[in-house]
Amino acid sequence: MTFQKRSCFVTTMDLKLKDHLREDLIDQGFTLTTPAYTFFSAKKKGISCTLYTSGKLMIQGKEMDEFIRFYIEPQILQTFTYSNPEPTDTSERIGVDEAGKGDFFGPLCIAAVYADKKKIQGLLALRIRDSKILSDPAVIALASKIKTICPHTLVILKPKTYNQLYARFQNLNRLLAWGHATAIAELVQKTHCKQVIIDQFANETVILDAIKQKKLDLELTQRHRAESDLVVAAASILARAAFLQGLYDLRLFYKIQLPKGASQEVIRVGKAFCSKHSSYLLEEVAKLHFKTLQEILAH
Known part of the structure; x- marks a missing residue:
């Protein structure tokens, strides 16, 4: 399966929010003009955002992805048709993601989630999306629901274990690849599913070498922003929930x-x-x- 990055996103918005959107865009450094048939057209490097008098909102540009995911959808639209995965893809697969790799404190957590057509419908009903655009309480609540729907595995590397493994691998990407391969291997054994999709974090060969060492025969897809896939998004939620729990436990203990x-x-x-x-x-x-x-x- 190939995934193409969209160069333009068009939707409609509630015009009661047009002044709120205008003020936010100014605060974010956009320059506004008012072409014909628009309330305004806002531009800054890499992004253009035009609100038409019809209520149509059009966003374009190389940098539009994070702008839509982290601002437009959660704060203006309150729908997630852009960042949600394509619901038409109901093929069985394993999605894998991690949390905690950029955090000094706390564990590194890697989650693998399996879903077939029926389980994908269940995930869609939960409106699963990338954990980065969810609040911590929402992540924790959704994680418990995902666990009841989907077979999954978690590799949780508490700091002391993480440090020991890092000393062995001497490279974060190789450590991540080992963790991904470990989570995948456990879930493949449970489900016998060979279709796997992960968020690409390094050169493709790094994870392929780790998979090879586990003697796994897989159809592996690596791509950037893989959290746009529903099953990877579910894995991102489980990984982040595990990280939040690990950090909470450390806070409590110390x-x-x-x-x-x-x-x-x-x-x-x-x-x-x-x-x-x-x-x-x-x-x-x-x-x-x-x-x-x-x-x-x-x-």
């Missing part, structure tokens, strides 16, 4: 609020953690190969 990401706030909390406990215990809560570590340990 009685310190461990933030997501790798920001200045993470550095501040890392220093506080070392003061409260010990820098030696960072291996229990954090991914030590991050450059963030040096900033935390610096005086």
Whole structure:
């Protein structure tokens, strides 16, 4: 199956929100003009957004993807026809995604989800979409529902185990490939499904080598933004829910609020953690190969 990236997205919107949209676009750095038959046409590098007097909204440009997924759909349209996968694809498959790889604190979690035609209908009924455009409570609630519908596997690498594996692989992509291949192998054994789709995170050969080491015979599809596939989106939700639970457990155990990401706030909390406990215990809560570590340990 081939997936083509759309160069233009056209939809209709509630015109009661036109002033709200206009103000937001100005705040986001768009330049507005008013061509004939439009309320406005807004442009900035990589994106153009035109609202016609008919209510038709047209968005174009190389950078439109994230703009639609993270702003237009959740905040203006409140529908997800662009970021939702094509519901016509009901072929059985395994989708795989991970969460936590960009977070200094917490585990790395990789999820694999299997769905056939009936299970895909169940996922569609839940309005499953990429976990990145969902709130944490929504992710947790949907994850429990997905688990009741679909066979799945989770590879959860708590920080100490993650650090040990990173020391062995000496490369994040090879570690990710091993985790993906492990999750896939377990689910293939459960379901005997050989059609797998993953979000491409490195050169194609990296995951292919890991699959080969597991002696798996698969039809593997790797592509960027694979979360637009329904089953991969379901996997992204399970992975993120597992990451959120892992981070919560660490917060509870060490009685310190461990933030997501790798920001200045993470550095501040890392220093506080070392003061409260010990820098030696960072291996229990954090991914030590991050450059963030040096900033935390610096005086």
